[in-house]
Amino acid sequence: MAEATQSRRERLRAETTREIKAIALGHMADGGPAAISLRAIAREMGMTAGAIYSYFGKRDDLITALTADVYESLAQALESAHRGVPPADPADRLLAHAHAYRAWAVAHPQEFRLIYGDPVPGYLPPEAGPAQEAEHRLCAVLLALVAHAWPRAAGFQEGCDYTWDDFQPSLAALARESFPDLPPAAVALCLRLWARMHGLLTLEVYGHLRHQVADPAKLYDADMRDLIRTLGLATPKDTVTAV
């Protein structure tokens, strides 16, 4: 009622914008990112396709907005996974992160494809859009994790000499501000962790593991435990988490 500060028009506009995005996400959920069609959305809303141009300049702008929302959803899933684990053991935190990442990807395969695959026929993301910030936000989550594990893992990461110049300035700045004691090699480790999880997940989400393996979750879990072992993060309680 008294949220004021917005005129009636602004409220309606925000509501319609939200509805457009919601319907688009719905169409994407069944049919993939390619099924996002301005005409179909408008049809479902009882409008004409042209009307959507009052809200999004182009179809790509809608995709960009959706991408931002999906990144937000993923970031929240990962961040809440971190909050749900007592920060005692770095290995537990890493495992929690890994499983949260996979759980999100498996539960939202189309959203995963939207941000990590070809979003849509000819779409290419804006150069400095929300995607870049969102990825740094995800990196920040991993960075906290690596920072926590670094005292134990550092010894296993010798042999590669990284400098801050190896990273894009914005990422380097983020890392050095958040964790001044961390060396560049820790940031590299962070990216490698990301890629390690991402590899199995892309293969699974895009169906390439379906022809190879019965239970992708088992392979993923095993790889994560191998990761923890080779990082020098002992696993005190070796209980198998839910699969």
Added chain:
Amino acid sequence: MAEATQSRRERLRAETTREIKAIALGHMADGGPAAISLRAIAREMGMTAGAIYSYFGKRDDLITALTADVYESLAQALESAHRGVPPADPADRLLAHAHAYRAWAVAHPQEFRLIYGDPVPGYLPPEAGPAQEAEHRLCAVLLALVAHAWPRAAGFQEGCDYTWDDFQPSLAALARESFPDLPPAAVALCLRLWARMHGLLTLEVYGHLRHQVADPAKLYDADMRDLIRTLGLATPKDTVTAV
């Protein structure tokens, strides 16, 4: 002249089929898999769009054919990389494979997207098409590698009890026929190796490393060397290969 056994008609047909695929690959190289349009191909060939239906039943059939060709190209690149390395050291062979994989992906990003991403708006691969066989062929290359490394790497892979039931029957059969002495855990390792390389490559090809790191090759190389170390495959000559 005397290749006989094909009628003139069959020769022309084969030639036209090849031309269609060649043009399609060309369009894909600039513009991505989504730029493959029957009408555009026909236009470039001086034909009508409908004519292509004499050669491919649907657009998806063309995509499937292209996919098979691209898999063939990747398989040949990887297999020739194996032939180019003396089979002495498993670590060298793994490194050669890893670098051949990345070199192919970076040189053919659109082809990479075609087989590992969303090939095209609404395309979904046939259930038991050439893709499945091609993936097994790629697995076979990795399997040979793992088989060669297994004596040294086995000790580092304890802790996970795999059975042959964990894999799809066709892959299990392939592994047991080719390398009867190899345990299931070796096949799992093979898939994990694949995923390990794939993770960094997908991120790079889809532009997600661009915002993070200056030189993806360095990160990739470092990760591969870490992989070799944690596999227990010593690297006698620690020379840095070309980056």
Added chain:
DNA sequence: GCAAAGACTGAACGCCGTGTAGTAACCTCG
């Protein structure tokens, strides 16, 4: 030499994103 088979055209259908002109509702300000 003739009939079957195949390659190809041209037009159509129904999708799609994107513009543009016009209309009606709404908000602001005097």
Added chain:
DNA sequence: CGAGGTTACTACACGGCGTTCAGTCTTTGC
């Protein structure tokens, strides 16, 4: 309150897309 500008929306048009289909013209096999 009421004029003027802003905004949401429709209707229509354009070109591109995959796909189908009836018809034409060429090649093939008997």
